[in-house]
Amino acid sequence: MTINSRTKGASAEREFSNELYNWSGVRLVRNLEQTRSGGFDLIVHPDEVGSMAEAFRGLAIECKRYGKVTPGLIKTWWEQARAQAAPRNLHPVLAYRADRQDWHVIAPLCLVNPDLTRNLTLDCTASMGVVAFCSIVREVAG
DSSP, rough: OOOOOOHHHHHHHHOOOOOOOHHHHOOOOEEHHHHHHHHEEEOOOOTOOOOOHHHHHEEEEEEEEESSSSSHHEEEEHHHHHHHGGGGTTTEEEEEEEESSSEEEEHHHHOOOSSSOOOOSSSEEEEEEEEHHHHHHHHHHH
């Protein structure tokens, strides 16, 4: 049985947004404009208010769900996340999960520590779990 990649992608986006909600209390929804405009996957629900919601609005979150994740795929996905974040001057974020694994989040070091340079190469990123990522967003929210 083959799985439609669009259905799998939508499912991954919903799964990751649920994880974020569990740890942050902020509802993120699928960006339905992503197909037409080539944008990132998740946006903050329009009804969400507060500092955490505003912090999430500064991020361009790209979600990937794959059977087996390789360093080459991560590099390709990170470049996609960067390209999608650039037009809106947002911080790129890559969330990915391999089969039977937990979610991993990659974010630029300048999101972790604003005193660091805004170098967006993959070498200047931090890789973390969902809880750590939500903790960082909470810090950004102040």
